[in-house]
Amino acid sequence: MKDKFKECAKKGICSLNCSEYKKSECPGYHSTIVDENGKVLFRIPLIDEYRDNYFKELEECAEEEGYITKQELLKKINEKCEFPSRKLTYYMNLGLIPKGIKTFIPYLKGSVSWFEKKVLLIIPAIERLTKGYDLTLKEVSKYANLIHNFNSEELVNYFLPLEEIKGLNPEECDEYIRYAHKLNQHKFKSILKVYAYAKAGYEYDYRYPSLTVDNKTLISSIKAEISDNRVKKIYVRFLELKPGIKISNNEDLANLPVFKEVIFS
Numbered sequence: 498m499k500d501k502f503k504e505c506a507k508k509g510i511c512s513l514n515c516s517e518y519k520k521s522e523c524p525g526y527h528s529t530i531v532d533e534n535g536k537v538l539f540r541i542p543l544i545d546e547y548r549d550n551y552f553k554e555l556e557e558c559a560e561e562e563g564y565i566t567k568q569e570l571l572k573k574i575n576e577k578c579e580f581p582s583r584k585l586t587y588y589m590n591l592g593l594i595p596k597g598i599k600t601f602i603p604y605l606k607g608s609v610s611w612f613e614k615k616v617l618l619i620i621p622a623i624e625r626l627t628k629g630y631d632l633t634l635k636e637v638s639k640y641a642n643l644i645h646n647f648n649s650e651e652l653v654n655y656f657l658p659l660e661e662i663k664g665l666n667p668e669e670c671d672e673y674i675r676y677a678h679k680l681n682q683h684k685f686k687s688i689l690k691v692y693a694y695a696k697a698g699y700e701y702d703y704r705y706p707s708l709t710v711d712n713k714t715l716i717s718s719i720k721a722e723i724s725d726n727r728v729k730k731i732y733v734r735f736l737e738l739k740p741g742i743k744i745s746n747n748e749d750l751a752n753l754p755v756f757k758e759v760i761f762s
Contacts, residue, residue, distance in 0.1 A: 530559070530600050530611065538562060538598070538611070559611060567597055567610040570617065577621045585620075591638040592645065594619055618695040622702065626687055629703060640688040644731075644761055652728040655685040656721040663726050686719055693717070693733035693759040707738060710756070714738045718750050731761040 530538045539562040556566060565573075567585070574580045589596045597610035626632055643652055653662070659678045660667045670678075687703055694701035694717070699708060707716045715735045722730040736753035744750060 530564075530598065532598060538564060560614070563614050564598075564611045565614050565617070567612060570612050573617055574620050578624045580620060580624070587634070588620065588623075591634055592642050593623060593634070593638060615695040615698075618698070618700040619691060622691045622694070622700055623688075626691065626703060630684060630687065632684060632688075636684065637688055640685045641692065643685070644689055644692055647728075647761060649727040649729065652721070652731070653723060653726055655682050656723060656728065689719065689731065689733065689761075690717060693761075696759045697733075697735060697757050699735075710735075713756060714740075715756050716744070716750075716753075729762065733759045733761075 532538055539559050556569065559565065567582075571580065571582060571585065585594075588594045594616045595613055597612045599608050599610045623634075623637055627634060627637065643655075659665065659670055659675055687701075690701045690703075699710070702708075707714050709715070714737070716738050718734045718736055720732045720734070721728050722732070734755050735757040736750060737756045738744070738753065742749075742753070744753075
């Protein structure tokens with residue numbers, strides 16, 4: 498029976514006619530939802546006589562694996578900020594969030610789009626940043642793609658002081674260029690935090706320097722590993738801030754225990 502189930506799951510179909518299903522001995526999966534690379538994301542439960550509860554059961558099954566429907570995604574985001582469906586498409590086209598996986602569910606009309614749950618953390622954070630820092634979504638897209646594609650040569654510009662960037666003559670850089678450089682670094686690191694926080698399971702809010710997780714106060718720290726004028730890795734660490742401890746420099750940060758770490762490379 499197990500071998501037959503593997504074949505069903507592999508093909509992503511179930512005729513509901515096999516002997517295991519008729520004898521109620523089927524493991525309980527109807528088909529599989531896969532990503533563009535063929536990786537199985539989650540399995541669809543079989544439809545039985547309780548049709549009214551089927552879609553709810555399907556949503557619960559997907560949520561356990563870290564996925565949410567487009568309808569539920571928009572509902573939850575709109576509880577925090579106004580976010581129309583067309584804007585979700587725009588975010589996907591700009592590469593700000595992973596594209597939804599559209600699928601057709603047996604016996605249900607129309608298609609269903611599934612999104613990774615971390616999108617719930619990314620969108621409100623970006624919406625706040627674009628309003629608070631006057632960032633355009635195209636700017637955010639530029640920074641996000643630098644991170645996702647890990648352009649190691651260009652990334653170095655967002656970590657080094659202007660004086661250390663290869664090919665630049667510091668004496669020719671006026672005050673405006675220095676200010677613009679620092680502003681771009683600040684914007685980039687804010688977007689970096691959006692994706693690092695989401696990877697760690699948190700929502701970034703630039704208005705608050707710390708967050709509380711499991712009754713612990715955490716602050717974030719960014720460090721880049723640079724060699725040969727390239728960024729090899731970027732570390733975003735969530736450091737535990739003990740009561741009464743004051744932070745005045747990077748050396749103080751280095752002495753704090755690491756609660757969680759996200760690495761981009």
